Amino acid sequence: MSTAKARQILDMNAFDPRAGDAAASPLLRRRQENYGAASVLFYREPIEMARASGCWMEAADGTRYLDFYNNVPSVGHCHPRVVAAVSRQMATLNIHTRYLNPLIEDYLERLKGHLPAHLGNVVMTCSGSEANDLAMRIATRTTGASGFIVTETAYHGNTRAVTEISPSALKQGAPPPHVRTVPAPSRAAYGDDVAGGFAAAVAAAAAALAEDGHGVAALICDSIFSSDGVFADPPGFLAAAVAAVHGVGGLYVADEVQPGFARSGDAFWGFQRHGVAPDIVTMGKPMGNGYPLAGLAVRPELLTAFCEDVGYFNTFGGNPVACAAGLAVLEVIEESGLQANARDVGGYLGDRLRALSAHDPRITDVRGAGLFIGVDLGRADDPAVPDAALASAVINGLRDRRVLIGAAGRYGHTLKVRPPLCLSRDEADFFVEALADALAALPPG
Amino acid sequence: MSTAKARQILDMNAFDPRAGDAAASPLLRRRQENYGAASVLFYREPIEMARASGCWMEAADGTRYLDFYNNVPSVGHCHPRVVAAVSRQMATLNIHTRYLNPLIEDYLERLKGHLPAHLGNVVMTCSGSEANDLAMRIATRTTGASGFIVTETAYHGNTRAVTEISPSALKQGAPPPHVRTVPAPSRAAYGDDVAGGFAAAVAAAAAALAEDGHGVAALICDSIFSSDGVFADPPGFLAAAVAAVHGVGGLYVADEVQPGFARSGDAFWGFQRHGVAPDIVTMGKPMGNGYPLAGLAVRPELLTAFCEDVGYFNTFGGNPVACAAGLAVLEVIEESGLQANARDVGGYLGDRLRALSAHDPRITDVRGAGLFIGVDLGRADDPAVPDAALASAVINGLRDRRVLIGAAGRYGHTLKVRPPLCLSRDEADFFVEALADALAALPPG
Numbered sequence: 001m002s003t004a005k006a007r008q009i010l011d012m013n014a015f016d017p018r019a020g021d022a023a024a025s026p027l028l029r030r031r032q033e034n035y036g037a038a039s040v041l042f043y044r045e046p047i048e049m050a051r052a053s054g055c056w057m058e059a060a061d062g063t064r065y066l067d068f069y070n071n072v073p074s075v076g077h078c079h080p081r082v083v084a085a086v087s088r089q090m091a092t093l094n095i096h097t098r099y100l101n102p103l104i105e106d107y108l109e110r111l112k113g114h115l116p117a118h119l120g121n122v123v124m125t126c127s128g129s130e131a132n133d134l135a136m137r138i139a140t141r142t143t144g145a146s147g148f149i150v151t152e153t154a155y156h157g158n159t160r161a162v163t164e165i166s167p168s169a170l171k172q173g174a175p176p177p178h179v180r181t182v183p184a185p186s187r188a189a190y191g192d193d194v195a196g197g198f199a200a201a202v203a204a205a206a207a208a209l210a211e212d213g214h215g216v217a218a219l220i221c222d223s224i225f226s227s228d229g230v231f232a233d234p235p236g237f238l239a240a241a242v243a244a245v246h247g248v249g250g251l252y253v254a255d256e257v258q259p260g261f262a263r264s265g266d267a268f269w270g271f272q273r274h275g276v277a278p279d280i281v282t283m284g285k286p287m288g289n290g291y292p293l294a295g296l297a298v299r300p301e302l303l304t305a306f307c308e309d310v311g312y313f314n315t316f317g318g319n320p321v322a323c324a325a326g327l328a329v330l331e332v333i334e335e336s337g338l339q340a341n342a343r344d345v346g347g348y349l350g351d352r353l354r355a356l357s358a359h360d361p362r363i364t365d366v367r368g369a370g371l372f373i374g375v376d377l378g379r380a381d382d383p384a385v386p387d388a389a390l391a392s393a394v395i396n397g398l399r400d401r402r403v404l405i406g407a408a409g410r411y412g413h414t415l416k417v418r419p420p421l422c423l424s425r426d427e428a429d430f431f432v433e434a435l436a437d438a439l440a441a442l443p444p445g
Numbered sequence: 446m447s448t449a450k451a452r453q454i455l456d457m458n459a460f461d462p463r464a465g466d467a468a469a470s471p472l473l474r475r476r477q478e479n480y481g482a483a484s485v486l487f488y489r490e491p492i493e494m495a496r497a498s499g500c501w502m503e504a505a506d507g508t509r510y511l512d513f514y515n516n517v518p519s520v521g522h523c524h525p526r527v528v529a530a531v532s533r534q535m536a537t538l539n540i541h542t543r544y545l546n547p548l549i550e551d552y553l554e555r556l557k558g559h560l561p562a563h564l565g566n567v568v569m570t571c572s573g574s575e576a577n578d579l580a581m582r583i584a585t586r587t588t589g590a591s592g593f594i595v596t597e598t599a600y601h602g603n604t605r606a607v608t609e610i611s612p613s614a615l616k617q618g619a620p621p622p623h624v625r626t627v628p629a630p631s632r633a634a635y636g637d638d639v640a641g642g643f644a645a646a647v648a649a650a651a652a653a654l655a656e657d658g659h660g661v662a663a664l665i666c667d668s669i670f671s672s673d674g675v676f677a678d679p680p681g682f683l684a685a686a687v688a689a690v691h692g693v694g695g696l697y698v699a700d701e702v703q704p705g706f707a708r709s710g711d712a713f714w715g716f717q718r719h720g721v722a723p724d725i726v727t728m729g730k731p732m733g734n735g736y737p738l739a740g741l742a743v744r745p746e747l748l749t750a751f752c753e754d755v756g757y758f759n760t761f762g763g764n765p766v767a768c769a770a771g772l773a774v775l776e777v778i779e780e781s782g783l784q785a786n787a788r789d790v791g792g793y794l795g796d797r798l799r800a801l802s803a804h805d806p807r808i809t810d811v812r813g814a815g816l817f818i819g820v821d822l823g824r825a826d827d828p829a830v831p832d833a834a835l836a837s838a839v840i841n842g843l844r845d846r847r848v849l850i851g852a853a854g855r856y857g858h859t860l861k862v863r864p865p866l867c868l869s870r871d872e873a874d875f876f877v878e879a880l881a882d883a884l885a886a887l888p889p890g
Contacts, residue, residue: 034553036566036745037752042543049544051537087532092496094735098487099494108479121481126571126737133604159578160606169756290539292571292737292761300481307482311614316737
């Protein structure tokens with residue numbers, strides 16, 4: 001099975017519209033009729049979802065699920081403070097940023113308080129895709145080069161430009177010649193010297209891009225390598241790769257769309273774990289807790305040069321309602337101590353998962369940072385062999401046990417653990433026990 | 446002055462950050478510090494805006510402005526029905542579309558009720574830029590060609606791909622070779638036979654793209670040619686150009702981001718004025734009355750083929766909150782008769798503006814459809830000469846008289862009239878009287 005195919009089936013555990021819908025519900029039929037081939041639904045029998053609060057989602061039939069999948073409602077589903085802020089601002093003023101508004105600056109200054117001082121300008125967009133698309137253009141303008149280096153199962157978004165640097169989005173074919181991929185920073189790929197091996201791979205990709213005449217515009221990495229399977233350790237491993245790219249004049253873009261906003265526990269951003277200085281930081285998903293808000297922070301001189309050639313304006317990006325949502329999210333993270341909670345409960349959860357793995361050889365690795373954890377599943381008879389079918393069975397077994405989760409990674413055998421940051425220890429226990437029970441119900445071999 | 450430069454200065458009438466900010470307010474200084482070179486503000490002394498309702502916006506100093514600029518809050522600023530729908534849904538469930546939810550299908554079916562039956566699938570995005578980016582990719586996948594034809598002052602959005610087909614966004618340089626521009630469908634460019642002249646220009650562009658090996662992926666037109674200066678007449682003029690593109694195997698993409706959702710009065714979409722059948726319709730801005738919601742409708746077979754190669758998923762696109770906003774917008778348009786109001790008040794407004802032009806030779810043309818009207822300004826001593834400086838002075842004069850408006854077009858001399866669709870005749874009168882007064886205060890010559 002190709003890795004792309006594995007991801008397609010296993011990350012999504014998706015309803016397959018081609019499998020026939022004789023038994024499809026009227027709602028599912030409407031969905032397929034309206035969405036057509038672009039419909040992507042979780043589970044072979046998709047869930048009709050009705051409401052959500054905190055770490056829990058409730059289906060239309062009343063079943064409640066503990067959400068270990070969704071990293072957008074990061075401070076908790078439908079957090080009342082975010083809802084109130086958005087509702088209030090929507091009733092007051094909802095317009096683009098061509099007028100002055102102190103709320104916008106209040107937000108940006110609070111956001112910049114979490115960022116390195118050298119990233120002094122912020123551009124707000126609607127989606128992480130738009131942010132990464134703009135980051136690519138700024139990198140090309142800055143360097144005069146067109147080449148990009150990404151990991152081999154990376155996902156950075158859905159525009160034409162960004163899809164080219166998102167190998168995991170491709171169902172067939174390969175990225176274009178100006179995009180070079182390197183194996184994700186895993187021990188499987190690089191052995192014990194992840195830092196050195198990853199840096200060498202990045203340097204080789206940079207050399208190849210130079211030789212082909214593309215040059216190196218940027219190394220773009222999701223700072224926790226989410227769709228590659230979650231790789232956070234050892235802390236600092238990214239530094240050598242960043243140095244290699246800087247050494248040939250390329251930029252380093254930290255894609256914080258998935259790890260950003262305190263999820264990794266020890267730091268607010270994933271790149272901080274590695275002690276590196278990005279030229280651009282892109283952000284999105286949890287930024288507005290569901291309100292479409294994303295953006296990038298950049299060294300001002302890069303933005304100044306970019307804006308000499310072409311205007312950039314985003315109609316919805318950073319309007320006062322988006323900023324109200326973003327400000328409420330920062331307030332909740334700070335005032336409720338969610339970064340510390342991600343560290344503490346994430347550490348507890350990791351420990352419990354490692355304890356579980358000691359009793360079940362099919363759990364072959366538990367790794368991550370804070371509340372972003374990858375759990376590898378292997379074959380009982382040969383744990384070194386990734387077992388995507390087992391991951392699929394576990395995902396469905398967890399659904400039956402009221403837990404929502406997905407998989408990721410090159411082989412689709414990594415459970416992607418990323419609950420809301422307000423997760424309690426009791427909820428972590430609920431998950432671990434459900435996982436143990438699901439595994440127990442799946443006889444090895 | 447280059448046309449790009451003219452647009453930059455005159456469409457925006459922008460605050461110029463390079464002009465020094467000795468007198469800048471503390472808020473303006475914060476803005477410049479946070480946004481850097483990407484800051485785009487209206488007016489040399491930007492307005493701090495505090496709230497808005499219906500057709501009116503209110504500044505922090507209490508000054509109220511009649512909004513003739515903003516086409517996003519199309520059913521009226523902060524419409525209570527949209528606010529209530531968003532607030533309610535945000536407190537209930539705000540998640541991506543990988544779960545089933547009847548609200549999403551209710552919305553899509555109501556939206557499809559306004560679309561031709563052959564456009565059976567809808568893909569929801571956050572922004573018109575994302576929608577046009579995806580439309581370009583579908584066109585390329587469908588045709589195997591990479592060439593695009595657009596008008597010479599077109600604006601279709603801000604991603605890397607879409608900026609390439611947005612000549613008006615360029616501050617210097619020209620679109621890349623796979624993009625061919627044609628003059629906007631004006632009498633100035635094509636004389637009395639706008640249909641024939643525009644079609645011939647499109648056919649010539651298509652031939653040039655074929656000769657250069659790009660082929661024709663699509664003709665993409667804003668159906669009312671907003672940034673070109675608003676060209677709506679004679680109805681039907683687009684048909685010959687669409688036939689020309691279809692004749693060489695290219696698609697026709699109707700960009701309804703600006704004219705769509707009933708603004709043109711006679712029809713719900715701008716393309717309907719021309720009796721043409723788009724292969725793709727893109728939409729955005731007013732779709733959620735300010736909530737980030739956009740998308741495209743497409744022939745299902747095109748989407749099916751596209752999805753064979755690559756997945757498309759948009760995290761925020763069409764989530765239940767966006768759909769609640771979109772549904773409320775459609776309900777308000779339908780139940781409040783806003784399309785009829787756009788036709789009626791727009792017709793009244795056009796008549797009053799033409800009456801004004803009969804007494805002031807500097808108003809050289811009034812044209813448009815419904816509440817999307819272009820008003821050309823020319824020199825008093827030679828009305829055939831576009832007068833961008835006069836447009837700038839009028840925009841500032843109208844600001845002093847409590848009206849917000851902008852300019853567009855190749856020469857920046859076209860006032861772009863596009864108030865909310867709930868505009869009353871009294872408000873239309875207010876605008877016409879303010880315009881007459883502003884012109885009277887500007888001595889000819």
